[in-house]
Amino acid sequence: MKLSLHTQPDVPLEADVIFPDLLLEKTVSEAAALEIFHGNEKTTLGDFFTITDENNDGTVEVEGDLSKVKLLGSGMSFGRLKIIGNVGAHLGAGMSGGEIIVEGDAGDWVGREISGGRIIIKGDAGHMVGSVVRGSSIGIQGGEIIISGSVKNELGNGMRRGLIAVGGDSGDFTGVNMKAGTIVVLGQLGQRPGAGMVRGTIISTHNAELLPTFTYDTTYRPTVLKSIFIYLRKLGFSLDDEYINGNYQRWSGDSIELNKGEIFLYAE
Amino acid sequence: MSKEPDIVKNAICTFCGCVCDDIELTVDPDGKRITKATNACVLGKSWFLEHKVEDYPVAMINGKEVSFEEAVEEAAQVFVNAKFPAIYGLSDTTCEAQKEAVAIADYLNGNIDTTTSVCHGPTGMAFQGVGESTASLGEIKNRADFVMYWGGNPAEAHPRHFERYAVTAKGMNTPNGKEDRTVAMVDIRPTSSSLIADIFLQIKPGSDFELLWAMRAMVKGKALDNTLEERTGISMEKLENLVERMKNCQFGVIFFGMGLTMTRGRHFNAGALLELATDLNDFTHFVALPTRGHGNVTGADNVVSWQTGFPFGVNFNRGYPRFNPGEFTTSDLLGRGEADALCVIASDPASNFSQKAIEHIKSIPVISLDPKPSVTSQLARVAFTTATYGINVAGTVYRMDNVALKLRPAFKSPFPSDEEVLRAIKHRICELRGIMINKTAAA
Numbered sequence: 001m002k003l004s005l006h007t008q009p010d011v012p013l014e015a016d017v018i019f020p021d022l023l024l025e026k027t028v029s030e031a032a033a034l035e036i037f038h039g040n041e042k043t044t045l046g047d048f049f050t051i052t053d054e055n056n057d058g059t060v061e062v063e064g065d066l067s068k069v070k071l072l073g074s075g076m077s078f079g080r081l082k083i084i085g086n087v088g089a090h091l092g093a094g095m096s097g098g099e100i101i102v103e104g105d106a107g108d109w110v111g112r113e114i115s116g117g118r119i120i121i122k123g124d125a126g127h128m129v130g131s132v133v134r135g136s137s138i139g140i141q142g143g144e145i146i147i148s149g150s151v152k153n154e155l156g157n158g159m160r161r162g163l164i165a166v167g168g169d170s171g172d173f174t175g176v177n178m179k180a181g182t183i184v185v186l187g188q189l190g191q192r193p194g195a196g197m198v199r200g201t202i203i204s205t206h207n208a209e210l211l212p213t214f215t216y217d218t219t220y221r222p223t224v225l226k227s228i229f230i231y232l233r234k235l236g237f238s239l240d241d242e243y244i245n246g247n248y249q250r251w252s253g254d255s256i257e258l259n260k261g262e263i264f265l266y267a268e
Numbered sequence: 269m270s271k272e273p274d275i276v277k278n279a280i281c282t283f284c285g286c287v288c289d290d291i292e293l294t295v296d297p298d299g300k301r302i303t304k305a306t307n308a309c310v311l312g313k314s315w316f317l318e319h320k321v322e323d324y325p326v327a328m329i330n331g332k333e334v335s336f337e338e339a340v341e342e343a344a345q346v347f348v349n350a351k352f353p354a355i356y357g358l359s360d361t362t363c364e365a366q367k368e369a370v371a372i373a374d375y376l377n378g379n380i381d382t383t384t385s386v387c388h389g390p391t392g393m394a395f396q397g398v399g400e401s402t403a404s405l406g407e408i409k410n411r412a413d414f415v416m417y418w419g420g421n422p423a424e425a426h427p428r429h430f431e432r433y434a435v436t437a438k439g440m441n442t443p444n445g446k447e448d449r450t451v452a453m454v455d456i457r458p459t460s461s462s463l464i465a466d467i468f469l470q471i472k473p474g475s476d477f478e479l480l481w482a483m484r485a486m487v488k489g490k491a492l493d494n495t496l497e498e499r500t501g502i503s504m505e506k507l508e509n510l511v512e513r514m515k516n517c518q519f520g521v522i523f524f525g526m527g528l529t530m531t532r533g534r535h536f537n538a539g540a541l542l543e544l545a546t547d548l549n550d551f552t553h554f555v556a557l558p559t560r561g562h563g564n565v566t567g568a569d570n571v572v573s574w575q576t577g578f579p580f581g582v583n584f585n586r587g588y589p590r591f592n593p594g595e596f597t598t599s600d601l602l603g604r605g606e607a608d609a610l611c612v613i614a615s616d617p618a619s620n621f622s623q624k625a626i627e628h629i630k631s632i633p634v635i636s637l638d639p640k641p642s643v644t645s646q647l648a649r650v651a652f653t654t655a656t657y658g659i660n661v662a663g664t665v666y667r668m669d670n671v672a673l674k675l676r677p678a679f680k681s682p683f684p685s686d687e688e689v690l691r692a693i694k695h696r697i698c699e700l701r702g703i704m705i706n707k708t709a710a711a
């Protein structure tokens with residue numbers, strides 16, 4: 001099924017019906033009649049999208065400038081959602097399976113509180129990627145979020161399990177309050193990475209200033225990083241051999257919490 | 269025959285979050301101005317004495333004077349035709365008016381947010397994230413023997429905070445005022461407040477979080493590396509000494525201002541400070557309170573909370589309240605060009621928001637309620653002149669420690685109150701939308 005945006009929304013469009021689980025069970029006309037919110041107004045999918053029955057391989061394709069369209073792919077559990085264009089907030093919120101691919105940039109709260117599946121963003125993403133919603137303490141519980149570009153603050157806030165990889169830089173408080181899981185940032189980490197982390201792993205191929213509650217352990221060549229990097233290469237990241245085979249400083253923290261978190265920083 | 273001036277005893281100053289309730293106002297016999305405001309500080313005096321009843325039109329549409337009813341009609345039309353109406357401001361008005369604003373947002377399925385989102389919003393988020401250990405200012409006056417101010421200059425922003433509540437105030441267990449207290453101040457530069465401090469920590473700009481985190485580690489006896497001084501400007505020894513004093517006091521309090529909440533790290537800074545206060549409760553009694561700026565911004569948090577469940581940045585688009593700072597906070601949503609109508613109550617976003625947000629404000633219909641012309645009211649489609657709360661309007665306000673106080677206005681204004689304007693708009697919206705409400709009930 002293919003959806004092309006034909007009318008730009010004036011205010012945010014909450015299109016939480018666009019996910020394969022629901023759409024693949026509908027005919028084109030049934031899909032067009034699905035209810036969505038344009039601001040506070042109830043409208044239908046057909047009022048904004050031209051829907052065609054193009055591919056039958058379990059993929060839903062959405063195209064257009066979707067930067068004001070929120071909640072695409074939220075709650076999905078199987079299938080593929082391919083997005084061509086920039087997309088708004090809460091992409092793939094709470095998803096548990098399937099794959100989302102975005103050929104463009106994404107807004108804030110990409111993959112918040114997901115428990116499975118994979119989100120791939122070819123461009124940049126906003127704040128709170130793979131994080132908690134305000135007021136809860138546990139973020140993503142599984143799945144993978146792969147971002148080629150950079151992200152803003154609070155990447156992986158409260159993360160419990162899973163993998164988040166960022167090709168560019170991350171903003172402040174990367175992996176804040178992390179419980180477990182793995183975050184890889186191939187660019188520069190912002191300020192105060194790992195603040196309040198309990199367990200979990202943050203890896204960066206650059207140096208970073210850490211909080212005074214992190215302590216330096218050693219510099220070595222952990223095999224696990226090699227496996228992670230080789231996996232990332234398979235996902236399409238270009239990574240020089242020197243990073244894959246290089247030495248990394250290992251820091252422990254956050255001492256205010258359990259001190260069982262680890263941050264690896266490339267050390268040549 | 270000349271009339272005796274009216275005296276209003278125990279009047280309330282709503283200029284800052286201290287909300288002093290011991291002001292004695294002398295009202296000129298002509299009933300149009302205040303001639304004396306005993307007990308008020310300089311800011312309070314100018315608030316009362318400079319208040320005049322100006323000759324502004326009650327209401328304007330596109331800059332032209334219109335009747336109150338016409339303006340209400342136009343405002344209601346703007347609202348009902350909007351798909352994403354946003355209501356903002358509310359920190360300088362009564363709780364009764366705030367309540368009407370929430371009702372409008374609810375009936376319209378709109379968005380409601382207060383100036384909290386641009387001052388202590390991070391504190392609200394931190395409360396939700398880590399909790400709050402708190403006390404009333406009365407308790408602090410009577411018991412606190414260790415008082416710390418972090419990122420604020422109360423001597424200039426809340427001039428009577430020291431004398432009425434926390435430093436020189438004499439209380440039950442602090443009969444000698446300042447002599448019975450240790451006063452600590454944390455700021456990035458010396459200020460008029462830091463002059464009175466027993467301990468002053470001048471920290472490097474932007475290192476609040478690191479310092480708070482280090483203090484937490486010290487309190488908990490956890491590992492800390494030795495780069496602290498280089499990063500924050502405070503030596504390990506000095507900090508250890510301070511932390512010891514904090515652990516050994518009887519009743520400690522940390523007041524924190526926008527120097528903490530509006531610098532890089534925001535809600536994490538506020539959260540770190542609240543957690544430090546919580547950690548210290550393993551040793552003694554410790555509380556933390558934000559020093560709120562506007563007279564009734566605390567009331568706005570309270571009213572929006574008890575009506576929607578959340579303190580600010582609340583959206584009703586889907587018929588039920590949702591809270592998400594960053595998504596539903598006005599400066600952010602205007603910056604992304606999302607709202608299609610804006611109602612501003614006693615605030616001036618068109619002069620202090622980001623350029624992108626201001627551009628968007630200029631492109632949508634704006635309804636403004638303000639006692640005085642502002643940049644926002646000048647570009648508003650519908651502008652109401654309203655009476656000033658506390659001076660002309662009675663009602664409820666909340667002090668910065670969440671204590672509710674009843675206003676004692678000095679004289680009547682020819683202008684309607686915010687509450688009256690908002691209620692009239694609400695009634696018209698309900699008529700247009702076919703919603704039945706009881707017009708006689710205050711709600």
Ligand code: SF4
Nearest residue numbers: 281284288309312428
């Ligand atoms: S301290 Fe604040 S509330 Fe008290 S008189 Fe001064 S301005 Fe008014």
